[in-house]
Amino acid sequence: MMRCGIDLVLNKRIEKNLSSTEFLTKVFNPSELKFKKNKLPGVFALKEAAMKAIGRKCDWKDIEIMLKEGQKPKIHIQGTKFKSLDASISHDGDYTIGMVVLGL
Amino acid sequence: MSKSVLVNLIKEAVTKYSNKPFIIDREIYRRKTLTYRQIYRHSISFCSYFRERKIKKGDKILIYLPNSRDYASILWACALSGVIAVPIDFNVKPEFAEKIYHQVNAKLIFCSIYKNVGIKNKFYSEEIPAILNSKKYSAAESIINKKLKPSDIFEIVYTSGTTSEPKGVVLTNENLYSDIVAMRKMITFDLKNKAILSLLPLSHLFEQTAGFFCPIERGVSIVYIQSRKPSNIIQAIKEEKIRAMITVPLFLDSMKEKIEFEAERAGKLESLRYNLKAFSQLPKPFKRAVFRKITKNFPNLQYFFSGGAELSAETEEFWDNLGLTVLQGYGLTEASPVVSCNSSRTRKFGTVGKPLENIEVKIDDGEIIVRGKNVFKGYYKNQGKTHETLKSGWLQTGDLGTIDEEGFLRIIGRKKNVIISPSGLNIYPEDIEKVLSRFSELKEAVVLGLDSGKKIIAAIIPSRKLSEKEISSLLAEINSKLQSHQLLSEIYIWHDSEFPKTSTLKIKRGLVHEGILSNKSLKSSEQQSSDKLINIISEVCQKPAKSMKENSGLVNFGLDSIKRIELSIKIEEAFGVDFDEDSVTEKTTLEDLRQIIKKHEKSKSESGINGFNSKFLNWPRLALQYLTFLLLKPWYSLEIKGRENIPKENSIFIANHASHFDTPLLLKSFPVKRRKSLFIAGAKDYFFKSRFKGNSLRLLFNVFAFSRTKNIKQSLLDFGKIIDKNGSILIFPEGTRSITGEIAEFKSGIGLLAQNMQVPVVPVRIIGTHSILPKGKTFPKRGKVKIVFGKPRVFNKTQSMHEISRELKSEIEKLT
Numbered sequence: 001m002m003r004c005g006i007d008l009v010l011n012k013r014i015e016k017n018l019s020s021t022e023f024l025t026k027v028f029n030p031s032e033l034k035f036k037k038n039k040l041p042g043v044f045a046l047k048e049a050a051m052k053a054i055g056r057k058c059d060w061k062d063i064e065i066m067l068k069e070g071q072k073p074k075i076h077i078q079g080t081k082f083k084s085l086d087a088s089i090s091h092d093g094d095y096t097i098g099m100v101v102l103g104l
Numbered sequence: 105m106s107k108s109v110l111v112n113l114i115k116e117a118v119t120k121y122s123n124k125p126f127i128i129d130r131e132i133y134r135r136k137t138l139t140y141r142q143i144y145r146h147s148i149s150f151c152s153y154f155r156e157r158k159i160k161k162g163d164k165i166l167i168y169l170p171n172s173r174d175y176a177s178i179l180w181a182c183a184l185s186g187v188i189a190v191p192i193d194f195n196v197k198p199e200f201a202e203k204i205y206h207q208v209n210a211k212l213i214f215c216s217i218y219k220n221v222g223i224k225n226k227f228y229s230e231e232i233p234a235i236l237n238s239k240k241y242s243a244a245e246s247i248i249n250k251k252l253k254p255s256d257i258f259e260i261v262y263t264s265g266t267t268s269e270p271k272g273v274v275l276t277n278e279n280l281y282s283d284i285v286a287m288r289k290m291i292t293f294d295l296k297n298k299a300i301l302s303l304l305p306l307s308h309l310f311e312q313t314a315g316f317f318c319p320i321e322r323g324v325s326i327v328y329i330q331s332r333k334p335s336n337i338i339q340a341i342k343e344e345k346i347r348a349m350i351t352v353p354l355f356l357d358s359m360k361e362k363i364e365f366e367a368e369r370a371g372k373l374e375s376l377r378y379n380l381k382a383f384s385q386l387p388k389p390f391k392r393a394v395f396r397k398i399t400k401n402f403p404n405l406q407y408f409f410s411g412g413a414e415l416s417a418e419t420e421e422f423w424d425n426l427g428l429t430v431l432q433g434y435g436l437t438e439a440s441p442v443v444s445c446n447s448s449r450t451r452k453f454g455t456v457g458k459p460l461e462n463i464e465v466k467i468d469d470g471e472i473i474v475r476g477k478n479v480f481k482g483y484y485k486n487q488g489k490t491h492e493t494l495k496s497g498w499l500q501t502g503d504l505g506t507i508d509e510e511g512f513l514r515i516i517g518r519k520k521n522v523i524i525s526p527s528g529l530n531i532y533p534e535d536i537e538k539v540l541s542r543f544s545e546l547k548e549a550v551v552l553g554l555d556s557g558k559k560i561i562a563a564i565i566p567s568r569k570l571s572e573k574e575i576s577s578l579l580a581e582i583n584s585k586l587q588s589h590q591l592l593s594e595i596y597i598w599h600d601s602e603f604p605k606t607s608t609l610k611i612k613r614g615l616v617h618e619g620i621l622s623n624k625s626l627k628s629s630e631q632q633s634s635d636k637l638i639n640i641i642s643e644v645c646q647k648p649a650k651s652m653k654e655n656s657g658l659v660n661f662g663l664d665s666i667k668r669i670e671l672s673i674k675i676e677e678a679f680g681v682d683f684d685e686d687s688v689t690e691k692t693t694l695e696d697l698r699q700i701i702k703k704h705e706k707s708k709s710e711s712g713i714n715g716f717n718s719k720f721l722n723w724p725r726l727a728l729q730y731l732t733f734l735l736l737k738p739w740y741s742l743e744i745k746g747r748e749n750i751p752k753e754n755s756i757f758i759a760n761h762a763s764h765f766d767t768p769l770l771l772k773s774f775p776v777k778r779r780k781s782l783f784i785a786g787a788k789d790y791f792f793k794s795r796f797k798g799n800s801l802r803l804l805f806n807v808f809a810f811s812r813t814k815n816i817k818q819s820l821l822d823f824g825k826i827i828d829k830n831g832s833i834l835i836f837p838e839g840t841r842s843i844t845g846e847i848a849e850f851k852s853g854i855g856l857l858a859q860n861m862q863v864p865v866v867p868v869r870i871i872g873t874h875s876i877l878p879k880g881k882t883f884p885k886r887g888k889v890k891i892v893f894g895k896p897r898v899f900n901k902t903q904s905m906h907e908i909s910r911e912l913k914s915e916i917e918k919l920t
Contacts, residue, residue, distance in 0.1 A: 031907075033217045037220060074906075079853075
């Protein structure tokens with residue numbers, strides 16, 4: 001079975017929260033905070049999209065996003081079983097969109 | 105006599121207390137204790153890191169961290185190397201740190217990865233173990249700068265100040281040294297080898313002098329806590345046997361209020377107040393005994409040092425009547441900072457004590473002026489302000505005070521705050537505020553002069569919603585208690601949960617004044633509700649509070665995922681609970697939310713460790729294990745390799761898993777001494793379904809239950825507790841036995857564990873058990889087993905969890 005999840009983010013709503021230590025602690029893994037800050041809306045969108053694909057809420061930090069320049073993002077989800085996963089991010093202007101497809 | 109440089113203080117302490125615990129760092133999952141010698145070693149590593157980065161004496165580095173063992177080591181490293189420390193309050197916004205960084209032309213900033221600092225030369229505190237564990241930075245003691253002079257600058261401290269523009273106070277070694285030496289003479293009570301709890305940030309000089317550099321002479325242990333929740337503070341005071349605390353008055357006020365609130369709830373407030381007065385003449389130990397119901401929460405705590413703001417006489421008396429001594433002092437950053445202090449021997453209520461040794465204090469036209477070696481040399485690149493503040497060696501404090509015939513200093517107020525009435529009378533807002541503080545209707549109040557003193561007003565935050573009528577009768581009542589020249593002409597309601605404050609919780613009067621003039625911060629009272637939760641939701645969702653009914657669903661307020669995170673952060677702050685945002689769903693109503701918060705206030709999750717894991721069962725456990733080894737003997741021959749890789753310290757051992765034979769044989773390959781302290785992580789949903797099975801496994805193999813999916817936080821707390829108590833952990837990161845015998849993918853939870861425990865992880869390979877008893881088989885057949893211990897690894901907190909688990913898997917695969 002395939003499931004997909006998608007999430008659209010208005011970048012400035014994430015940017016607004018970047019100076020909040022509590023927000024960063026709740027949502028991002030330390031490894032994700034090492035990315036350039038303009039990547040974080042995308043990381044957020046992917047996490048939300050992944051939850052939609054799984055079909056339930058989980059801890060934001062149970063989903064780990066790995067980004068490499070010129071490559072598709074990789075996602076690891078703690079405590080969830082699935083056969084395959086594919087993800088993609090796209091930006092335009094003030095918005096970022098993230099999409100995750102799971103093969104169960 | 106030795107030179108007045110901080111290096112000497114540090115060296116003395118390290119020689120004298122070498123292996124005594126110095127910093128006790130209570131992190132969320134771990135409690136780490138570092139001795140004087142260890143912190144010294146760490147600071148030498150930092151010195152050598154500075155050298156490698158070409159950061160020399162006189163260069164500046166920013167420390168933008170919460171109090172921690174690393175903060176302590178970095179401060180010492182600055183004292184040892186002559187690199188100038190610029191501490192920045194961790195609670196200020198990253199933009200402020202960036203501004204100061206450029207202002208002082210710093211070479212490096214130590215900051216947390218959770219602070220979004222836009223500076224290239226930064227070092228994340230989460231990666232500091234990389235400095236401390238690297239051989240590259242294990243320099244010899246000779247790296248210490250021997251040419252440091254008393255006049256060398258030690259640090260530049262930015263005063264948060266009640267005014268807006270921050271000023272950098274330049275302090276030399278001698279400034280701090282002289283204040284520390286004078287201050288420690290005032291600690292006349294027994295503090296040797298005792299513990300103190302630190303609550304103020306090290307970026308605040310009162311904490312640095314009185315709470316950090318001063319206590320090292322007595323071999324004191326300093327306890328840092330990462331969570332400031334009241335329940336955490338109380339727990340730390342109890343568990344660490346805290347003897348003294350450095351605090352600000354607001355903390356003492358709020359603790360007092362809490363005690364009174366509890367008493368009121370039990371209907372005993374009147375009798376408490378009566379008894380406190382009635383027994384006030386008893387000696388301290390008796391008072392503590394009389395009020396043991398209250399004092400049992402802090403059994404060893406006896407002294408508070410209070411500074412930073414004025415302590416109300418009521419609060420001082422309250423604590424004294426409970427049998428705890430509050431020693432009030434006075435100081436300012438420009439004086440390194442302590443100027444005067446009460447001691448347990450010479451003490452007078454309502455005063456800030458006598459001036460410290462070698463510090464001259466005079467009253468000049470009402471203003472307190474100070475001279476001594478502790479007085480700073482000037483503000484950083486601000487000659488104008490320096491000239492204003494330092495007049496022929498005398499520091500103009502800007503505070504008004506008197507000295508009585510016995511030599512005790514009393515503070516009247518800030519010179520800047522004084523309101524001069526049109527008739528030329530001096531009106532001290534602090535005096536009026538003291539009167540206001542006795543009204544229970546008022547949570548906080550600030551008195552200000554408007555129209556150049558023609559109008560005196562109070563901005564207040566009421567403790568409950570007040571009607572127009574109540575406000576006017578309150579005003580009348582207040583005025584009836586004031587002198588004729590102090591009368592208030594108006595009361596302004598400040599619509600926020602508190603006034604804007606500095607990091608040391610002083611109210612920023614300037615901002616309140618501006619707010620009142622612009623009328624911006626004063627939302628009309630209809631828009632605001634008296635309910636804390638409704639105000640939070642209304643703020644996060646940008647919807648008027650009026651529209652919120654108890655049964656309205658939160659979705660209707662436009663609560664999406666980002667807002668939900670913001671909401672949970674605000675709730676955690678306001679209610680002091682751990683709030684799980686997942687508990688808010690599409691259907692949650694306002695009423696439900698209240699219930700959830702209430703439940704969180706009480707909830708305690710269950711630990712996976714129980715009495716059957718007790719170390720009192722160690723010997724029976726070992727005996728049972730021998731029996732097991734004997735029983736299994738016919739089926740295996742065992743070869744062990746790499747036992748020398750087992751580290752001396754507590755560690756996490758991870759092994760591949762293919763058979764029920766793994767656990768007993770692995771245990772057998774540990775030296776008995778290590779086996780006694782080894783705990784095995786077992787999946788709650790598999791091994792602990794029945795209590796009998798669970799407890800037998802606990803008894804036999806010291807297995808403890810951990811959840812594979814839910815409540816990871818509790819599992820991490822359990823892991824932390826085991827390691828703190830000198831235990832090691834064995835875990836099978838594949839999560840289950842492999843069916844084929846091939847090593848399966850590791851769960852990334854092992855990465856999370858390695859990141860958060862910060863202990864060595866030892867990979868262990870088990871070869872051969874799969875052919876003895878694979879998954880699904882009931883009867884074993886004889887075979888050869890080889891167990892190989894690999895080299896221990898330490899991981900960085902900033903490494904990806906998935907990468908850690910992948911690396912560990914490949915390490916195990918390499919072992920043969």
